Amino acid sequence: MQGVKHMSRAEKRRYYSILYLGLLCILAISLPLSEFGLSLALIILFLAWLILGDHTKTLDRLRKRESIWWIGLIYLIHLAGMIYSKDMVYGWHDLRIKLPLVVLPLVMGTSDPLGRKEFHLVLRFFLTGVLIATLAGTLAVLRSETAALPDPRMLSPFVSHIRLSLFLNLSVFILLFRLFDVSVRGWWKKAGLVILIIWFMFFLGVLRSLTGWAVFLIGIVFIGCRYVYLSRSLLPGLFVATALITMVLVIASFAVRSVARFYHTDDIHIEALDKYTSLGNLYFHDPANRQVENGHYTWLYVSEPEMEKTWNQVSEIPYDSLDRKGQEIRFTLIRYLTSKGLRKDAEGVNQLSDTDIRAVEQGLTNVLFLKKWNPYTRLYELIWEIDFYLKGGNPSGHSVTQRMEYWKTGWRIWKAHPLIGIGTGDVQRAFEQQYRQDHTRLSPEWRLRAHNQYLTFLLTFGIAGFLLIIAAMGRFVYLERRKLDYFSLVFVLVAGLSMVNEDTLETHTGMCFFAFFLSLLFLARKEKYEKIKGRNNAGSRQAVG
Template sequence: MNPDFRYPWLSFRNAYLLVMLVMLGSLPLSKYVASASQIILVALWLVEGRFPEKWKRFRERPAIWVSILIVAVLLIGMLWTRDIAFGFHDLKLKLPLLLLPIVFGTIPQVTHKELRFLLLGFVLAVFTGTLFSLSIMLGFGPADYTSDRETSLFISHIRFALMIDLAVFILFYYIVNPGGKMGDRDVKTGDRRSPLQGRSFAFRLLPFAVYLIVFLFLLKSLTGLVVLILGGMILTLRWGLKQSDLMVKWFVVVSVATLPLLVAVYLSDQVSKFATVRDNLENLDRVTAGGTVYWHDMENRMTENGYRVGLYQCEPEMRDAWNKRSNLKYDGLDHKNQELKYTLIRYLTSLGLRKDAYGVSQLSEQDVSLIEKGFANSLYRQPKRLRVRIYETIWEVDQYRKGANPSGHSVTQRLEYLKTGWAIFLDHPWIGVGTGDTRDSFDQKYTELQSRLDPAWRLRAHNQFLSFLIAFGIIGFILIMTSLILPAILEKRFGSYFVLMFFITAMLSFLNEDTLETQAGVAFFAVFYALFVFGTDEK
């Protein structure tokens, strides 16, 4: 563009920055806008021209060549795939992994000031997304939600939790380094500070960081919490090992090593409490206060808060008493489409109440409402406590071990996914099933293994590493992981705070999610990967 143009702000540089800002800001709010902004960014790159300059940068940065190796593996995997249509769908889905490194790697890198502006724009978008979710949690939103994952309106709640993690790490960086660079560069150079710099601005960021951490606990995403805690531990350890004072160094190392032990002790205590049966099985009453005979199902070993679900059941009294208290019938369904009577039985059990007329009469209006919504334990009186999510997980695993159907339970479903996916990999260990055959391979293997999962819940691996192994085997897996990790090494970027925290967030998500098998996941990974590895030299 003509440098003498009368509107100097109307430049390709500013256009790039605007599109990048929209792209980052839309990641937690709209996958459609995120996709559209990526298309616009590539179109802008083409319209700008200057291909000799871009070709020169491309040739001088072998890391870009390596980064697009993942797409080459997908193309080669098409040679032995049977489902060509799904293979092309997967290729289309992963196009950002090809295009964004090329775009970010062949245009001038963003400056420290520009990067700060872009990243804080992303943080603001994440904060906005949490406000929508919080409004639903507090009952101000349009949705009468029955699960915490429903409060994430725009993207998967796990993906949203990962973005919250990254936003917290970004805020932490700018709180500790208010000049935007290690060593507070602006003080040394004497440059005038931006409104987004300085100690006063850093202090304003602190409440946002605290709020996002608290919100992450409210969201109760185990993946998000694990990433936050492990990321925080790695940051603390990284800082401690750099200290010259030996006492400080040892204190940090011991503290970081102690935290997992404390978590293990707490979880062990929760499992022990779960397994402890409070009922006196030696002397069970035979009739209710109203004279009706109890049924004691001794074979039912399910417990709720330490009480046996099968004991002290009197269905005639429960039915009459419940139908007088609720518009939802005892023999009908709750709001989660579960048989209401079983939700009621489990809820009464969790309170230590007997399943009879007197037990139902002891329920508060809050209890009745929770049962109608499908919540089967009194712990949901305080649903935002992390202990509730931990209890859910222990209960799921306990039921799974006893042979229950894992359908609809996030943790035990994943155990089925991993078992099935590993069996597929062992059948095709070297080159995998091909780019497009993962879905069909899972369908066949679920049938072959006679999985307990209902057909609607028979999904793919939910582990990106395993998904790579299934589709491309050991050879393809090595090539793909090389394409993801080696560019950061070649660009000497692993010393960068942002690259480190992004890789921690992304790689931990790979353990629990098919991050690169969804549009939102690919966008999240490709945008930040291209920006942090190729688009900036921020340390």
């Protein structure tokens, strides 16, 4: 500290600028790789700003930059929510999670702005972190012995697979800009960008995150529409518009055909059903249960005594035990046999191959899930989840239908506290209480929070706090509207869409992602870096529309 006091202002500024840029790069690369790295870099960044920052400029910038105060208002609303909270421990934990929303805009908004090269250097570190995360996930899968499509959680060893899907989306959109940036010269650079884009898109597909897929498709449509709007040349704009319409029609057609395929079921005549197995045992039939797998009814031709005896002869996992996903293996086996069109008896089990047996042990409920790269597989899983839920099934463990339960529960909580909500600290307690009141079908381990950031704001702070938060975010963007370029728009799109299906700001990584890129793109740049110098072959006003 004594040495710092004797530094000249110029020396302190030079040391701080180097440290500041380095820490931003560490923050960027840590986002997809290390929560510890994020926390450490954040603490050091704040201390460096506190000790080495030019605080005469800081005060002046804080006076002039109203937008920083508007973002700070969101944190103040969380603080105010502590006044009427009962669970102080949870409340203070939530306030700690939200600290990056104060620290990063304050530090990055009052430090000297980044130049174009520095800005792109930070983005390159982020892209490098995402690439390392995907390679680590690939290595983890290659080391595993699973025969089926890998569990998305295995593919994302450092952060949530949904969070990684958001990082992949933002990375693809950044790389698309660089691909059409005429300042990026050399065929090998362009080829490298194309390879990275293809790899990230492939990995996004394998992650099987519906949130990630939805954000990608909406993002591509947005970028395409923006290109058409900004394009001065008729032909490129017409080509992109045609491609977008074709893509939407193909996806819609595929979805409709998939639903029709799912509900194309066997014709059954109750009086014609066999009553006995080939071994002479009585079949169990429940024609009233309409649960299906690949068009075959699950609860027809069931002989559990035969299945149990035969299964225990061919598998190391007992029939009355759990598969490797923690599901009752007898139900996994029943669904798997049904998906192959086999009867649920000794004869059906004996027709399973070694691959089928391993698949059941791993928790695969349908033979389709052995097809690693079939796009219908994830869509089938989604349709099955919704169909099962609507027929009265337990949504536990099913990502989409669980969220339906979360949203219904969260909505009821808000309706009971419409004006100012339940307070910062009582969210988890309120959900637990509401689940008990509703006699929810969800298992205790799946009784989670809203998984919708907007709904979380609404039930936590009521309509008053919710409108204030939305107004603060809107005012921030309006005040910094000069920075609304390609980069900031795709970030707002990715972050905004993620909040529909996730509590993005309720986790440390999600909060850091939002606060970091919000500050980087709106506060930390000298200018918007979208306009490309040189000739644009597409003839558009800006490089990427």
